[in-house]
Amino acid sequence: MASAQKGFFTDTTLCIGCKACEVACKQWNQLPDDGFHFTGMSYDNTGHLGSSTWRHVSFVERPGTGCPSIERPAMPEAPGARAGNFSWLMMSDVCKHCERAGCLEACPTGAIVRTEFDTVYIQPDVCNGCGYCISACPFGVVDRREDDGRAWKCTLCYDRLGDGMQPACAKACPTSSIQFGDLVQLKVQAEARVEELHGKGLKEAYLYGDSAASQPGTGGLHAFFLLVDKPEVYNLPPDPEVPTLKGKRSWKSAGLAMLGLAALALGTVLLDAEVGR
Numbered sequence: 001m002a003s004a005q006k007g008f009f010t011d012t013t014l015c016i017g018c019k020a021c022e023v024a025c026k027q028w029n030q031l032p033d034d035g036f037h038f039t040g041m042s043y044d045n046t047g048h049l050g051s052s053t054w055r056h057v058s059f060v061e062r063p064g065t066g067c068p069s070i071e072r073p074a075m076p077e078a079p080g081a082r083a084g085n086f087s088w089l090m091m092s093d094v095c096k097h098c099e100r101a102g103c104l105e106a107c108p109t110g111a112i113v114r115t116e117f118d119t120v121y122i123q124p125d126v127c128n129g130c131g132y133c134i135s136a137c138p139f140g141v142v143d144r145r146e147d148d149g150r151a152w153k154c155t156l157c158y159d160r161l162g163d164g165m166q167p168a169c170a171k172a173c174p175t176s177s178i179q180f181g182d183l184v185q186l187k188v189q190a191e192a193r194v195e196e197l198h199g200k201g202l203k204e205a206y207l208y209g210d211s212a213a214s215q216p217g218t219g220g221l222h223a224f225f226l227l228v229d230k231p232e233v234y235n236l237p238p239d240p241e242v243p244t245l246k247g248k249r250s251w252k253s254a255g256l257a258m259l260g261l262a263a264l265a266l267g268t269v270l271l272d273a274e275v276g277r
């Protein structure tokens with residue numbers, strides 16, 4: 001059954017790093033270029049998500065020939081090849097459209113809203129560029145544009161969804177690494193995919209952020225991922241948490257400390273009174 005909640009399931013094991021998603025996102029949303037910097041570090045030339053990079057394909061280099069649970073035949077050493085093997089993990093990163101969105105909770109102007117698709121959208125005509133959302137996002141997604149000072153991030157192609165189309169990145173992805181659809185259905189597909197990979201020997205496969213139970217600090221992500229290594233390897237936080245949850249804990253601790261001090265003061269007064277008798 002179709003639900004109103006839409007989202008992304010990004011299966012990183014299918015990503016080939018072609019960057020069609022990055023290009024389609026830029027083209028559809030008419031995003032400016034990032035300055036064509038050459039990092040010299042890898043094929044990753046955009047480096048990270050930003051105000052003009054709403055999809056970012058990471059190239060994670062790891063020592064070894066891939067996932068340890070998969071047996072691979074020994075490769076003959078090419079003449080002149082340097083010692084040591086490495087493998088790439090590729091992941092197309094994006095705004096997670098969190099169930100509990102730190103950016104939305106922090107925005108003082110109401111510029112960030114929850115849409116009818118349960119996605120998180122910044123209204124550019126309401127944003128005043130205060131930047132509160134930037135520090136409130138546990139994933140470092142939101143960014144301010146230097147020229148206009150406003151905050152920008154993935155809209156999950158709100159305009160396309162309104163016309164019954166899928167987001168540009170999912171449409172362009174040639175391997176279905178990015179899947180778009182009803183959130184409930186996507187979770188069923190994702191769980192089946194993990195099982196399939198486990199059956200093929202890829203025991204490391206797991207879902208990141210697919211539910212509130214697995215990620216209580218965000219209440220679960222509407223753009224969740226299938227990963228085969230620790231989140232940190234993909235530059236994702238292992239336990240992301242919205243700042244308001246941390247705030248709640250701090251107030252609780254402060255309250256307990258005040259109670260402790262009050263009890264101490266009362267004890268001292270009673271003791272003094274006892275000694276004075």
Ligand code: SF4
Pocket residue numbers: 095096097098100101102103104120136137138139140141142153
């Ligand atoms: S990932 Fe960051 S920017 Fe995206 S919805 Fe969550 S808190 Fe907001």
Ligand code: SF4
Pocket residue numbers: 014015016017018019020021022057090092172173174175176177178
């Ligand atoms: S379009 Fe698909 S395969 Fe190509 S980089 Fe993006 S996610 Fe990976």
